[in-house]
Amino acid sequence: MSDFTPSVRYPDPAIEVLDERFLKLRLFSAHVERLATGLRWAEGPVWFGDGRFLLVSDIPNNRIVRWDEASGAVSDFRNPSNHANGHFRDRQGRLLTCEHLTRRVTRTEYDGSITVLADRFDGKRLNSPNDIVCARDGSIWFTDPSFGIGGYWEGEPGEQELPHAVYRIAPDGKLQQVLTDLNAPNGLAFSPDESVLYIVESRAAPHRKIWAYDHGGGRLSNKRVAADAAGPGAFDGFRVDVEGNLWCGFGSNGAPGVDPQGLDGVRVFAPDGTAIGHIHLPERCANVCFGGRNRNRLFMAASHSIYSLFVNTQGC
Numbered sequence: 001m002s003d004f005t006p007s008v009r010y011p012d013p014a015i016e017v018l019d020e021r022f023l024k025l026r027l028f029s030a031h032v033e034r035l036a037t038g039l040r041w042a043e044g045p046v047w048f049g050d051g052r053f054l055l056v057s058d059i060p061n062n063r064i065v066r067w068d069e070a071s072g073a074v075s076d077f078r079n080p081s082n083h084a085n086g087h088f089r090d091r092q093g094r095l096l097t098c099e100h101l102t103r104r105v106t107r108t109e110y111d112g113s114i115t116v117l118a119d120r121f122d123g124k125r126l127n128s129p130n131d132i133v134c135a136r137d138g139s140i141w142f143t144d145p146s147f148g149i150g151g152y153w154e155g156e157p158g159e160q161e162l163p164h165a166v167y168r169i170a171p172d173g174k175l176q177q178v179l180t181d182l183n184a185p186n187g188l189a190f191s192p193d194e195s196v197l198y199i200v201e202s203r204a205a206p207h208r209k210i211w212a213y214d215h216g217g218g219r220l221s222n223k224r225v226a227a228d229a230a231g232p233g234a235f236d237g238f239r240v241d242v243e244g245n246l247w248c249g250f251g252s253n254g255a256p257g258v259d260p261q262g263l264d265g266v267r268v269f270a271p272d273g274t275a276i277g278h279i280h281l282p283e284r285c286a287n288v289c290f291g292g293r294n295r296n297r298l299f300m301a302a303s304h305s306i307y308s309l310f311v312n313t314q315g316c
Contacts, residue, residue: 004282004305007031014265014280015309021270022277025245030310032279035067035299036074041154042301043237044131046087046095047291054291056301057084059100059154067306069292083148083155086131086187086237086287091138098129100148100155105129105140105169118142118175124161128154131187131237131287135194139218140169141178143185143199166199168218178220182211187237187287190215191271192244192316198226200235208234208253210246210269227269229253237287237301241313244271247298251284266300281307290315 007013012031017023040060047054052069055077064084066077078084083100090096095108096117103126104119117140119126128148134140145164148155166179166188179185184203190196197215202208212226227246229235234253238246250267264284268277283303291297295314300307 004034004037006033016278016280017276018278019270019274019276021274022268025241025268025277025311025313027310027312032281033308035072035306035308036065037305039065039304039306041286042303042306043286044084044086044098045287045289045299045301045306046089047289047299048089049291049293049295050093054289054299054306055087055095056299056306057081057087059083059085062101065306085129085148085154086142088132088134088140090134090140091136096132096134096140098132098142100128103128103149103155103158105132105142117169117173118167121162121165121167121175121177125158126167127160127162127164130185133188133190135190138171141188141197142167142169143188145184145186145202147184170218176218187235187249189238189240189246190316191240192242196226198238198240198246200238202235207231210235210238210248225273227273227275233263233267236285239288239290240316241290241311242316243313245269245276245313246271247288247290249285249287249300249302250278264302266298279309 010029039058044057054067056065063079064077064081082102086098088096105117107115127146130143132142149158163180168176182201186200186202188199208229210227213220214222236249238248246269251264265281266279285302287301298309
């Protein structure tokens with residue numbers, strides 16, 4: 001595992017200010033903490049405030065890990081997990097999960113039983129649902145690239161029957177294919193007022209991008225670039241704070257000869273697309289979420305480990 005030593009001084013040098021707008025989001029006396037390690041590929045963090053615990057997918061190990069805030073204990077929440085990836089909670093607090101192996105989106109009911117929300121569109125199997133969010137109207141949005149059907153590491157080999165797409169499950173349960181023009185859609189998140197939906201295109205060329213779409217009535221329009229990874233950087237999952245800033249899992253795009261030093265971690269973008277801050281981690285970060293009692297603790301799922309940082313804002 002990557003070496004990690006918490007900072008003994010404040011401000012933590014791992015928290016880099018790229019623009020003065022980030023200064024108000026940084027807590028001077030907060031530092032990056034490692035909560036757990038030993039995972040193979042950490043993804044999809046989701047916070048359960050009513051139970052004071054965090055769930056994180058460990059995709060290749062086919063399990064969902066639980067970190068308990070009160071005790072610091074780490075345990076298996078679900079094993080096997082059908083190579084679960086992204087998670088979110090619906091408006092009733094139930095767990096929504098993207099499963100690679102079964103190529104479906106599920107909901108965990110209060111009694112622990114599993115309800116399948118989507119596994120096919122027009123009679124064809126989904127690829128490998130990746131990331132997921134739930135809007136205030138109860139609609140569920142998820143991305144469906146083909147990462148989980150390319151081999152046995154994050155699922156198992158399978159035939160791609162549908163294009164890479166973004167889907168919406170309407171409140172009445174109807175599945176709608178909303179977008180098919182993105183190359184490997186990945187993380188997605190709403191702006192604070194849900195007037196904008198942001199979506200990562202993780203195989204965009206020449207640079208990985210986050211696209212913004214106007215959102216209304218279950219439709220998306222007015223596509224434009226919200227943030228550009230610019231050069232060797234790459235986006236994965238992300239979340240938005242109450243001020244509209246994007247906190248993005250970030251790292252090298254894997255290009256030969258690219259030194260990832262300085263790229264791994266979380267890059268923060270203002271609503272206008274300017275990179276304003278970077279939280280440096282010793283591992284590439286795949287996804288983040290906000291949690292804790294006041295939703296001001298950033299949890300970061302980064303390769304083998306789970307990290308956290310208290311910040312001076314709150315997640316939506």
